[in-house]
Amino acid sequence: MSAITVEGELVHYEVLGRGRPVILLHGWLGSWRYWVPAMQHLSMKYRVYALDLWGFGDSARNPARYHFAAQASLVTEFMAQLGIVKAALVGHDLGAAIAAHLAVKHADRVPRLLTVCPPLFELVEHPASPVPAAPLLARQPPSPPGDGGASLQAALEQTARAIGEARLAAAPGKPSLSGAVPASPASGSSAGDSAARRPAPRPNPLKAHLATHDRLELLKQSVEAGPDQDKLRVEIEKTDPLAFTASLDAFDTVDTLRDLRTLTAPTVLVYGDKDSLLPAPAKKKLAALTGGRSTFGVMSLAGTRHFPMLEDSAAFSRLLMAFLEAPDVTKIALKDQWVRRVR
Numbered sequence: 001m002s003a004i005t006v007e008g009e010l011v012h013y014e015v016l017g018r019g020r021p022v023i024l025l026h027g028w029l030g031s032w033r034y035w036v037p038a039m040q041h042l043s044m045k046y047r048v049y050a051l052d053l054w055g056f057g058d059s060a061r062n063p064a065r066y067h068f069a070a071q072a073s074l075v076t077e078f079m080a081q082l083g084i085v086k087a088a089l090v091g092h093d094l095g096a097a098i099a100a101h102l103a104v105k106h107a108d109r110v111p112r113l114l115t116v117c118p119p120l121f122e123l124v125e126h127p128a129s130p131v132p133a134a135p136l137l138a139r140q141p142p143s144p145p146g147d148g149g150a151s152l153q154a155a156l157e158q159t160a161r162a163i164g165e166a167r168l169a170a171a172p173g174k175p176s177l178s179g180a181v182p183a184s185p186a187s188g189s190s191a192g193d194s195a196a197r198r199p200a201p202r203p204n205p206l207k208a209h210l211a212t213h214d215r216l217e218l219l220k221q222s223v224e225a226g227p228d229q230d231k232l233r234v235e236i237e238k239t240d241p242l243a244f245t246a247s248l249d250a251f252d253t254v255d256t257l258r259d260l261r262t263l264t265a266p267t268v269l270v271y272g273d274k275d276s277l278l279p280a281p282a283k284k285k286l287a288a289l290t291g292g293r294s295t296f297g298v299m300s301l302a303g304t305r306h307f308p309m310l311e312d313s314a315a316f317s318r319l320l321m322a323f324l325e326a327p328d329v330t331k332i333a334l335k336d337q338w339v340r341r342v343r
Helices: 032-042 068-081 094-105 149-169 191-197 205-209 215-222 227-238 241-252 256-262 283-290 313-325 335-342
Strands: 002-006 009-016 020-025 046-051 088-092 113-116 267-272 296-301
Touching: 002 068, 009 032, 009 068, 020 032, 020 068, 020 094, 032 046, 032 227, 032 313, 046 068, 068 094, 068 241, 088 094, 094 113, 094 256, 205 241, 215 227, 256 283, 267 313, 283 296, 296 313
Parallel strands: 020 046, 020 088, 088 113, 113 267, 267 296
Antiparallel strands: 002 009, 009 046
């Protein structure tokens, strides 16, 4: 077992092989351990790292670090401490979202990216907070005869002041233009008024998509009963449940689909054609990702569900090696070979 400390807390990782670095990032249902077959295959030519994110596997449990930004920062800190200047990233569901985020944010440090079963959802625009309507010009008292442009200017100024008052009134405790402090809910305003000013919660497409947020139930839906499910169950039971729910909560703002569309580095999207947890992307999404791009490839691993690295480890490992070595990721040489073998 290998470990580093980040701000005094343990981060567990394992490493195999020598050569250019590759970092493997696990997802919601498991830990570094489901990468073992891929690590063994790649270690012949690469130095392969797999780490446990905060709250998963054998890394530290601290709810303050479970949010998406902290998990992403963990990967950059891991690279810094181990002296990894740049590395190809391979991520699975949550790990794929983190890897895509880092590839956008640190393009110079991620020369190549492979995402396995990433969460691809269109985010709905967040509704703006309501602002009380300002008085209309028509509500102002009539101007005295002969006042002309002066009275119109006065009316415009009065309306501008009213709009400013209305906007300030939307924030409790802020002084108005006249110096008065609007009442906050604690000092007398009704709960209904407070709720009207509060922004509506952001829609979370990932949480809405999942029929259940129970990790073991999701595992049963995603992996056939047998050795693979048993191994994953052991790792899931190590996970802090708060780490799971906190990472789901992030997907009211995390937009992996947008990140993948933004990338210029060679990138491959892999999914299992029988995946029920995060099903194959719709044709419209695939077209948005691949259209007119010479650096983005998409592959379906036939006969697999949400864990192709376990369900068909030999095919997945060959695919991963081909991804790392192909000059053009849209034309991986072994593509036809592994598709025929797994059908």
